Amino acid sequence: MYTEVNGKKINILDTPGMDDFSGGVVSSLQVAPLALMVVDASTGIGAGTESAFRHAEAANSKLIFVLNHLDNENANYDQDVDNLKNKFGNKVTVVQYPVETGIGFNSIIDVLKMKMYKYGPDGGKPEVLDIPASEKERADELHNELIEMAAENEETLMELYFEQGSLSEDDMRKGIRIGMVKRDLFPVFCVSAKKNMGVGRLLEFVCNIAPSPSQVPMREIIQGKPVVLSETSPTSLFVFKTALEPHVGEVTYFKVLSGKVTEGKDLYNTFNNGKERISQLFVTAGKTRYPVTELVAGDIGCAVKLKDTKFNQTLCDKELDLKFAPIVFPEPKFRVAVKAVSETDDEKVGEILHKVKEEDPTYIVNYSKELKQLIVEGQGEYHLNTLKWYFDHIHKIDIEFKTPKIPYRETITKFAQADYRHKKQSGGSGQFGEVHMIIEPFEEGSAPKNMFIYGGKEMKVSVRDTQETPLPWGGKLVFHNCIVGGSIDARFLPAILKGIMEKMEEGPLTGSYARDIRVYIYDGKMHPVDSNEISFRLAGRNAFSMAFKNAGPKILEPIYDMDVWVQADRMGDVMSDLQGRRALIMGMGSEKGYEKITARVPLKEMNKYSTSLSSLTGGRGVFNMKFAAYEKVPQEVQDELLAAYAAEEKEE
Structure with missing residues (x-):
């Protein structure tokens, strides 16, 4: 929305206070040169205030704190200002304070103007009065503090202050503006928005003193x-x-x-x-x-x-x-698999989600071919429940949320040999292909071997040709042609590789993608009539599957680096919860009034973590996660996954 005050236009972007809807806060801070941080004086600094401050800091936004609801019987101005300074530092600077809070709130002392603004019962235009004697000492003290804060922001103002012992209102305005641009000064104002008390003076300050768009840096x-x-x-x-x-x-x-x-x-x-x-x-x-x-x-x-x-x-x-430069939105913190209750609505659900993502970029929508699930990620459980509300009430489409599957990977831990003969005869030309292979784990930078000890005997191989295939899902498949004497014609090698890739895409253990494997094709047989590409594709596929199961197969799980910020008194609870999620604590420290925990944690254990953290910290804890690596799962977890996959296969 917008308004015009004293011949100046002010554009206003009102954003939600809940962290689940931080996308609106982030995008607005990128285009507004000034942020008004509204704090409910009756409840004090909330989790949303702390979250919004972090976003404002990241955006280098200029700030004014506005204490609202000062007419509420639970309002406590002095405590709120102390808390603001404790949380956000001594940059928090009083420009106004109320003569009285609660039901009797009707007067504000402005220590920049050094006037008292007194309002009638319905608010509106105030009387501008001299500061009463009962408030003079406090007002003078805060006025001097404001002068000092203003003077600190420019050398000439500091010199003037030392010479005169004070500054004029115009010089104070200049110093306050410079301080706000440098984010060295966050003014505090008092209002009762509902009764329109203090709002006019706040807008006047925005017009006269707050930085204009031309006084802040141009977008990158x-x-x-x-x-x-x-x-x-x-x-x-x-x-x-x-x-x-x-x-x-x-x-x-x-x-x-x-x-x-x-x-x-x-x-x-x-x-x-x-x-x-x-x-x-x-x-x-x-x-x-x-x-x-x-x-x-x-x-x-x-x-x-x-x-x-x-x-x-x-x-x-x-x-x-x-x-x-584009706006960078926060990483998602909550994920669900979305499915239409009726299959006939699948296409509509996809279209709606695409539109939703355009309106709120903090929703991330992705169909996982690997998991065969439509995954929607957001900023929290409430964020995603809001999405479901829109489907239920606006679009009238029944959808259900399911726990997303985990994108596991499969690999091997030792070498293994296998050979497989594919033979099929059913009238006319038949099918024949035989493949002998060795597989072993692949590590980046490692060289191929030329000898293996298998069954107590030495087996030598000679690499004639190598093909490295970077896999779309991470890792590599390295394929070595070690055929000597023409036992398999070179024209059938691509078919063998294709068969192996088919099994890499559907790993032998749980159907997950396989990665980081080196394959040596060293022998085989072919038939002058019956050998063809399909025969060698199937022979390669089956030989690979047999070797894989004998090569110490392991399931890999995605591990995420995470940072968690919590209040000191909740640190123990959060640490215990993380350890229960198989997290490895990497470090601890303090950062901006919070305790910071750095950890590595399996994605499998992070389902609904944002809700758990909110519950443990009263909504004040925040975290971020970023994919780090794939690591082997513990044996008991692997046994559990294999049993679950076997049961699923049996059911199908």
Whole structure:
């Protein structure tokens, strides 16, 4: 939405407070030069405040803390300010404080203006009065603290302060603005939004003192020449959000980062090299769109039904060929497998999820061919339950959530030999192919062997040709042709490799992908009439399967690196929970008022972890995870997986 105050336009992006919906916070912080962090004075700093502060810090956002609900009987201003300073440091600086909180809240002391704002029972426009004698000492003390904070931000102001012992209001404004731009000063304001007390003065401060779009750094450019946030520069827009509205279609929200955009203007999309005409321009107040003829640098607006422009893309004058850095969203923390209750709805479910992902990029949707599941990842259980609510109530499609399967891998731990003869005769030409092979574990950088001891005897092989196949699912298959004397014609070797690859795609233990195996084809037989490609494909496939089962096969599981931030008093509970999940604790430390646990943990054990952590920490604990490596599962886990796979196969 937007408003106009004292001849200046303020664009407002209201974001959810719950961390499950942090995507809106992250994208808004990327285009708004200033963040107002609203804190409920009756409940104090919540988990959402801490999460939003972390996102603001990552975005280098300029901040104002706004204490709301000061008219609530449980409001405790002094305690809230102390907590803000404890959590976020001494950059938290009082600009206003209430004369009284609770039901009697109606007056605010402004230590920048050194005036008292007194409101009637219904709020609105206040009386601006001198500070009463009873508050003079406290106001003077906070005024001096504010002067010191303002003076610290520029050398000339510091010198002036030392000379005069004070600063004028204009000099204080200058120092506060510089401090906010450097993120060395976070002003604190007081409001009762419901009664419209303090809101006008807050907006006045935003207009007069807070950094404008031109006073903060330009968005990072990853392609093209630098541009200046100015109306006279060439035009460039950054798209930070797309939304789908019934009867309208796609609405594209953007910030004008340079120049101006007018109705009917043609711009160049540097992500798909296409031309995009802005046929209509709008500014929005919630769901209501107001048409405008132009928008200039620093402004936010939207367009409807653009041809092929999505969020995170840049539109600009063609000669600029500019590309702004995309918004990086938080890694997902919760995953489910989604399935339509009725198979006839499968296609619709896929289409809806694709649209949902366009609107909220923190949903990650992926069909896993390996797991044969449609996997949806999000920021938490509530985030994904909201998705289900939309299917139930808006789209009227029944879906169910299931626990996602784990993408295991299979490999071997020692060498093994096997040979297999495929022979089939059923009238006419038959099928014949015989393959002898040795397999062993492959490690990057290792050299092939030329001798194996098998059954008490030495077996020599001579590598004539090597083919390395990087596998799409990770690892390699290394295929050595060691045939001598023409026992197998070279034209059948690709068929043998194809048969082995088929079994690599459906591992002999649990049907999972196999990886990191070296194969030596050293002998075999063929028939002058009956040998063909299918015969050697099947012979290679079956010989590989037999050798694999005798080569100390092991199941590998995905291991993730994770960082967990928790309050000190919940550290023990969180550590115990992680150890119960087979986590290996790698280190501990303190970071920004939190205890940080670094661990490596199997993905298998992390189902619904975000919900568990929230329960253990009262919603304050946060974590992130990133894939690290595949590692062998413990034997008891392997036995459990093999039994489960055997039961599944039997059932099918």
